[in-house]
């Protein structure tokens with residue numbers, strides 16, 4: 001077990017005077033509080049006792065059915081989980097044995113590493129570039145390794161903000177099917193595109209390849225955290241029946257079921273509130289991303305490389321070698337700005353000169369102020 005660098009830094013960034021580019025937190029001022037109040041009242045008026053009672057591990061049927069209908073699969077291939085973080089934890093529990101080879105992006109989402117680590121897998125890192133995973137490198141790895149699973153975030157990746165290109169998605173799905181490697185597609189940001197063209201999910205490509213949800217080697221994980229509200233902890237996994245059956249058994253032993261009331265509230269919100277909220281959030285994050293990119297252009301010293309996201313919440317900085325972003329963080333917090341150092345996102349170490357910036361939880365004015373402060377610090381660090 002090890003701590004989440006993001007969770008630990010969030011304790012620092014609770015300070016009101018610190019502008020945080022650290023946690024991938026949705027903009028609190030955009031939460032649909034009144035709509036959630038109305039949905040909660042409607043649920044309690046209509047089914048108050050049931051909403052406060054234990055419920056089934058599989059999840060609230062109307063919510064599973066809505067998710068299944070969106071994906072074009074039976075509700076029986078959908079498992080509701082308590083945040084997609086629980087989905088990752090349960091998938092690690094049911095799929096991994098000690099020493100299993102797990103293919104992950106370099107860098108990858110540190111929360112997945114935290115979920116998989118207790119099962120003592122053996123990581124192999126896949127090189128990535130601005131088009132996402134290098135699928136030629138993937139093919140070489142698959143020839144050499146007997147891998148149990150590949151974990152990827154194809155849309156607006158955490159932590160880099162990169163998106164896996166359409167042609168590489170097709171190759172990845174075909175190669176992993178050919179070599180019998182399970183794919184976990186983690187996609188909490190997929191709805192938050194603010195530029196460029198959407199590509200089919202790995203799950204959809206797997207469905208096309210196999211023609212049957214129960215033969216799809218791609219497991220899909222997503223969440224209502226980034227589109228609606230992380231505090232409700234409503235998320236889901238789409239998988240073949242044997243994997244769903246194991247997830248249910250693991251979840252029975254973990255938390256019995258996802259909060260009944262929260263599932264019923266979400267089942268109210270998905271019809272009208274969710275589509276409107278997605279539009280609001282996509283527009284706001286697109287504006288904030290542009291604001292951050294312009295501010296970096298104005299205030300960062302030469303030599304700082306950055307990604308340019310087409311959606312989601314993050315972009316990724318690579319500084320000239322020799323700068324250690326973990327060592328730099330306390331000096332940044334002294335200047336009232338915070339970020340997540342990049343090293344914890346690498347399964348096998350490295351990345352000391354990288355950092356993740358989130359633009360979702362800062363207003364344009366705060367972005368200007370925070371990036372100016374960070375730019376001053378980087379200027380000092382690079383000329384020290």
Ligand SMILES: Cc1ncc(COP(=O)(O)O)c(CN[C@@H](CCCC(=O)O)C(=O)O)c1O
Pocket residue numbers: 004006007010022023024025082083084085086109111153158186187188222223224225230234235
């Ligand atoms: C790729 C990916 N997969 C799963 C999750 C977990 O989201 P939920 O459990 O569904 O809220 C996340 C959320 N990660 C955020 C939130 C973590 C915030 C926190 O630890 O408080 C982050 O990287 O900052 C994610 O980015």
